[in-house]
Amino acid sequence: MQKIILGKTGIQVTKNSFGALPIQRISKKDAVYLLQKAFYNGINYFDTARAYSDSEEKLGAAFSYIRGKLIISTKTAAQTGEELKKDLEESLRMLQTDYIDIYQFHNPAFCPKPGDGTGLYEAAEEAKREGKIRHIGITNHRIAVAKEAIASGLYETMQFPFSYLAADADLEIVEMCREVNMGFIAMKALAGGLIHNSACAYAFMDQPQFSHVVPIWGVQRESELDEFLSYQVCPPSLNDELKAEIEKDKKELAGDFCRGCGYCMPCPAGIEINNCARMSLMLRRAPQEGWLSQEWQAKMKKIEECKNCGHCKSKCPYGLNTPKLLKKNYEDYKTFL
Structure with missing residues (x-):
């Protein structure tokens, strides 16, 4: 399987990686089966978050006995250093581990830095010194915050929405990370479900200019996992047929559209x-x-x-x-x- 060095972390992860947000929607038994099937078929990187209800717990149940053989990243939406410490301890407990490979600030509205008054970055540094986390990363949906995080030099990884529907500003973020050797983790590689042909998405990500990009595919069903596993054996090439479909999607989805990220929720009127x-x-x-x-x-x-x-x-x-x-x-x- 194709592997990528995740920037300055030096961590080697599979280009095909597992986004564990969707497994909160299925039973623990089914989630453990999917996670273990992914691992035993070569996938070594799994991404979750404290905010994904029981996703961390399911990863812990699947992997506690083989923890050292895979890479796990999780996230905290804490607003203070003390909140981060509580989140981290809960994540460690749920994941049944004593360390997290990549600990990420979860879509903050600002770029956490030492001395900003929140204590967030200082708490992450302390956890790193204690060996509870190995690398500090950040996720975001905001161009300005992403750029500031890259320029700060404080973070080893950036998780950002990226697919073939990306705008020029998104592509700039991808290139900026490459230039400073910052690991780039692509979330929403299927644009929140708007991209239906996973072969198109995979072939797009497999281009040479994105050789440093690690997409985390959100997986909920075994059929979805099987699709991505099949691409390891027979990777789809970006032929004329797939290029035509990508161009069709770009035309149809041009302009302003909701990505389904859910950061606007909850709605006071109860609208989904x-x-x-x-x-x-x-x-x-x-x-x-x-x-x-x-x-x-x-x-x-x-x-x-x-x-x-x-x-x-x-x-x-x-x-x-x-x-x-x-x-x-x-x-x-x-x-x-």
Whole structure:
């Protein structure tokens, strides 16, 4: 299997890596089976977070007995040094380990630095000295914060959304990381479910200019895992057919669209923003029946209760006018009923 050195960490990880956010939606038994199948078929890097409900617990159940043979990264959304210490201890307990390979600040609205008054970076450094974490990383959805983190020299890895739908500004982040030998971990390589052909996504990531990029594929079903495992044996090449599909997707998804990251949540009116705000795309890119169910009709109708409070708009890392996007999607949705 193709392996990548993750920047200055010196860690060697599989180009095909496992994003463990989706396993919080399946049973512990099924999650352990998927995780172990991934490992025994060559995948050695698994990414989770304290915020992913029981994802860490499932990784711990799957890997406690072979901990030294794989790489685990997790994340903290702590706002203070004391909160970070509590999060870290809970992550270590759930993962059934005494160290974490890469400990990441989880999408902070600012770039944590020594002396910024939060104590976050100092707490991470202390944990590193104690051997509880081995490398300090950061994840983000904001271009400005990502650039500041890269320029700071404080972080060994950057986890950032990246797929073939990436804008020029996103590509700049990827290149900046390469120039300073900072590990680049690509989240949302399938654009939050909007990209349906995983062969296209894989072939795009496999280009020489992205040889330093490690995509973490979110896996929930065995069929999804099998797809990515098959690419290890027979990697898809970026032929004319796949290039045409990529160009078609780029045209269809150009402009402002919701990535489904969920950082706008929760909504004071109870609207499921991360799905409702991209309903028009989902209706056109997936079987419609599921999205037109009574359950989804009720969820979309909640948009009528939008308070226009601006809460979601202020928290969107992509600067979207979310209330406007919700209403536009709702009007379009009604034309399908």
